[in-house]
Amino acid sequence: MKKWLVFASLIMALGASAQTGYEITVTFKPFKNQYIYLGHYFGKQYPIIDSAKLNASGVAVFKGTKKLPGGVYLIGYPNKSGFFEMMIDKQQRFSVFADTATIAAGGVKFQNSPDNDLFNSYQHFMGEKGRAISETRQQLKEALNAEDSAFIQNKLTALDKEVRTYRDGLIKKNPNQILSVLLNAMREPDMPEALKKPTNLKDSTAAYLYFKNHFWDGVNFYDGRLAYTTFFEDKLDKYFEQLVLPQPDSVIKEIDKMLAYSVANEEMNYFLLLKFVNRYLVQKYMWEDKVFVHLFEKYFSSKNYSWLTEKGKKTITDRAYSLIANIMGSPAADIELPDVADKNAQLYKTEAEYTLVCFWDPNCGHCKEVLPKLDTLYRTKWKSMGLRIYAVAKENDATKKDWIGFINDHQLNDWIHVFYSKAADKARVDAGIPGYSQLYDVQTFPTIYLLDKDKRIMAKKLSVEQIDEVLALKKKGN
Numbered sequence: 001m002k003k004w005l006v007f008a009s010l011i012m013a014l015g016a017s018a019q020t021g022y023e024i025t026v027t028f029k030p031f032k033n034q035y036i037y038l039g040h041y042f043g044k045q046y047p048i049i050d051s052a053k054l055n056a057s058g059v060a061v062f063k064g065t066k067k068l069p070g071g072v073y074l075i076g077y078p079n080k081s082g083f084f085e086m087m088i089d090k091q092q093r094f095s096v097f098a099d100t101a102t103i104a105a106g107g108v109k110f111q112n113s114p115d116n117d118l119f120n121s122y123q124h125f126m127g128e129k130g131r132a133i134s135e136t137r138q139q140l141k142e143a144l145n146a147e148d149s150a151f152i153q154n155k156l157t158a159l160d161k162e163v164r165t166y167r168d169g170l171i172k173k174n175p176n177q178i179l180s181v182l183l184n185a186m187r188e189p190d191m192p193e194a195l196k197k198p199t200n201l202k203d204s205t206a207a208y209l210y211f212k213n214h215f216w217d218g219v220n221f222y223d224g225r226l227a228y229t230t231f232f233e234d235k236l237d238k239y240f241e242q243l244v245l246p247q248p249d250s251v252i253k254e255i256d257k258m259l260a261y262s263v264a265n266e267e268m269n270y271f272l273l274l275k276f277v278n279r280y281l282v283q284k285y286m287w288e289d290k291v292f293v294h295l296f297e298k299y300f301s302s303k304n305y306s307w308l309t310e311k312g313k314k315t316i317t318d319r320a321y322s323l324i325a326n327i328m329g330s331p332a333a334d335i336e337l338p339d340v341a342d343k344n345a346q347l348y349k350t351e352a353e354y355t356l357v358c359f360w361d362p363n364c365g366h367c368k369e370v371l372p373k374l375d376t377l378y379r380t381k382w383k384s385m386g387l388r389i390y391a392v393a394k395e396n397d398a399t400k401k402d403w404i405g406f407i408n409d410h411q412l413n414d415w416i417h418v419f420y421s422k423a424a425d426k427a428r429v430d431a432g433i434p435g436y437s438q439l440y441d442v443q444t445f446p447t448i449y450l451l452d453k454d455k456r457i458m459a460k461k462l463s464v465e466q467i468d469e470v471l472a473l474k475k476k477g478n
Contacts, residue, residue, distance in 0.1 A: 021066035022092040026052070026075060027059050029099040037076030038062045039083070043233035043275065046074060046083075054078075067092055069267045070178055071228020084108055087115040089178040089225070118170070118179050125166060133159050178225060184218035186231050212243045221258050224267030236275065248290035248328075255291070259299070270307055273299060281319060286460055289323045296320035325439040332357065332455050333439035335392060337418035340404060345390075345418050353386030353453050354474075356467065359420075359437070360391060360446040362398035362406045367446050372410050373464045379414070382471060389415040392436065394445070395422050 028036055031054050038050040049068075052060035070089040075096065077083060084103050086096065094113035101107070106124050110116040136156045143149040171180040188211075195207040216239075219226065226232040244254050255276055262269040277300070280292040300308075300316050325333050335347040335357075347357065358374065360367040371391075378389055391412070393403045403419055406412075425435045440447060441461075450459045450470060459470050 021064050022062065022068050022088070023064075024062045024088075024092070025059065025095040026054075026062070027057075027095070027097045028054060028075070029058050029101075031078050031100075032056055032058050034078035036060055036078060037080060037083075038073065039076060040071050040073045040088075040228045041230050042228060043271065044230065048076065048080075069228060070225040072182075072230075073228070085119075086110070087113075087119045087178050089115050091115060115178055118174060118177055122170065122179060126163070129159060129163050129166075133163075181223065181225060182229060182231075185226055185235075187218060189214035189217065208243075215239055215243060221261035221272075222264035222268060224265040224271075227267050227271035233275065246285065246287075248287050248294075251288075251291050252294050255295070256298070270305070273305070274307075277316060281316070287328050290327050293320055293323050293327060321434075322438055322441040325434065326441055326449070326457060326460060328457055328460070330457060332449060332451050332457050333434075333436070334455075335390070335418070335436055337392065337420055337424065337436075339416065339418050340407065345416055347390055348455055350388055350390055350416060352388040354382075354388075354458075354471065355451040355455065356382075356387060356389045357440070357449040357451060358389060358391045358446050359394055359440060359442045359448075361394050361396050362402040363396065364445040368406075370446050370464060371406075371412065374467075375410065375412055375415075377464065377468055381468070383414070385471060385475060387471070391415050391417050392420050393417065394420045394437065394442070395425075 024038070026036060033054060033056060035051050035053050037048050038052070039046050039048040050062050050064075052062050054060045068088055071087075073086050073088045074083040075086065075098070077100075084098060086108070091113055094116070095111040096113075096116075097109040097111070099107055106120065106127065108120070110120070133156065136152060136159060140149060140152045140156065143152055167183055171183055174180050191207065191210060195203065195210055198204040198207050240251065240254070244250050255272075259269065259272055259276075262272050277292075277295055280288050280295060283289055283292065296316055297320070300313065301320075304313075332347070336344050339345040347355070356374070356378075358371070360371060374389065378387065395403075400419060403417075407415075407417055420436060425437070428435050436442075440449065448460070448462045448467065449457060450462060450467060452458050458474075459466070462470070
């Protein structure tokens with residue numbers, strides 16, 4: 001049984017507001033004189049929006065004067081130990097009768113709720129067919145010969161067809177009910193026979209394009225009811241992970257298109273903005289920095305939302321400013337700091353085919369492990385490719401003596417070494433100039449960037465192995 005969660009985004013908070021416009025009477029056996037809860041799905045979260053106390057007869061009423069957004073809602077048990085589902089859409093004054101002894105067998109009943117009557121019928125049918133399909137699949141695994149396998153496979157195909165026919169008939173007969181809307185949105189494209197088994201690259205490309213172009217058939221991004229489900233977020237994830245080209249301009253184009261439609265519905269707009277900003281707040285891939293900065297500049301920098309707290313907006317803003325200066329493909333920020341001879345060494349005066357910029361801390365245990373590995377690869381492979389290393393030692397607890405001692409102990413003498421003192425960092429901040437740590441989004445040590453000959457960012461936040469892979473690919477490409 002899933003546990004109830006009080007909805008909490010990483011950086012957002014939905015402001016409290018009066019929940020009005022509904023009257024749902026719940027009779028819930030065997031409970032008495034205990035609180036039950038009303039909530040709904042919101043992607044993978046289950047926000048609680050109301051509570052009501054059962055009387056001595058086990059009856060409670062959730063009530064307000066403003067309609068709830070349509071979607072899949074939940075009635076939570078006392079102590080939030082479990083829940084059962086129901087639909088809420090246009091009809092929001094109805095009664096629910098539930099008994100824990102029969103809930104698992106579909107024993108929840110409704111009065112004056114056509115949406116839930118249809119939902120009950122659908123669940124009952126799918127429960128029966130689901131069991132039959134599971135049994136048939138097990139029979140297929142245990143088939144003794146090819147003839148039995150073929151017979152059982154035909155039976156399984158017939159069951160699948162029966163389910164599709166039932167769903168299609170339900171949607172056609174009840175086109176305006178919420179269940180039909182959700183079932184339509186859950187569908188995946190039905191591929192033409194000619195594309196189901198591609199045999200060459202041309203067919204594979206055609207199948208991919210057909211599936212992508214029809215993936216959102218039946219889905220309206222201005223329909224907020226989709227946000228109040230579990231499947232819609234999974235569908236979004238699948239689309240972006242499997243069908244959208246993994247590069248920033250393609251992702252941005254898809255996000256903007258969805259958000260352009262969603263402005264017509266507050267719930268969907270909120271859901272998508274929250275989804276995207278949390279997804280790209282911490283990037284999985286280097287190029288996703290451009291996506292997050294785009295989200296900030298277009299949707300957050302000059303706009304306010306009732307659900308976005310000041311703390312949340314500051315988190316988004318601070319993260320965007322940390323990324324703006326070091327977006328993939330853009331020129332890296334110049335650095336000018338004193339070297340071991342106390343003379344300023346400027347990054348942009350370092351002439352090299354490639355420049356590796358490494359922010360490190362002389363007292364960092366991981367740095368002590370990584371920097372000698374960098375030097376080994378530099379001497380044996382990278383130097384011959386025209387690479388130079390510009391190493392920025394950030395003063396935390398370490399002193400200049402620690403810094404120079406590490407360089408000498410490990411004979412890192414062929415690098416360009418500079419020291420970024422606390423005083424230098426403070427001077428920049430006091431003057432209103434971003435510190436180098438902010439410009440390079442240094443959150444952990446070591447932080448490594450790879451720049452091309454024009455000091456544009458080729459890659460960032462790399463491990464030693466990843467640097468070697470990138471350089472090997474560049475060498476192969478040349």
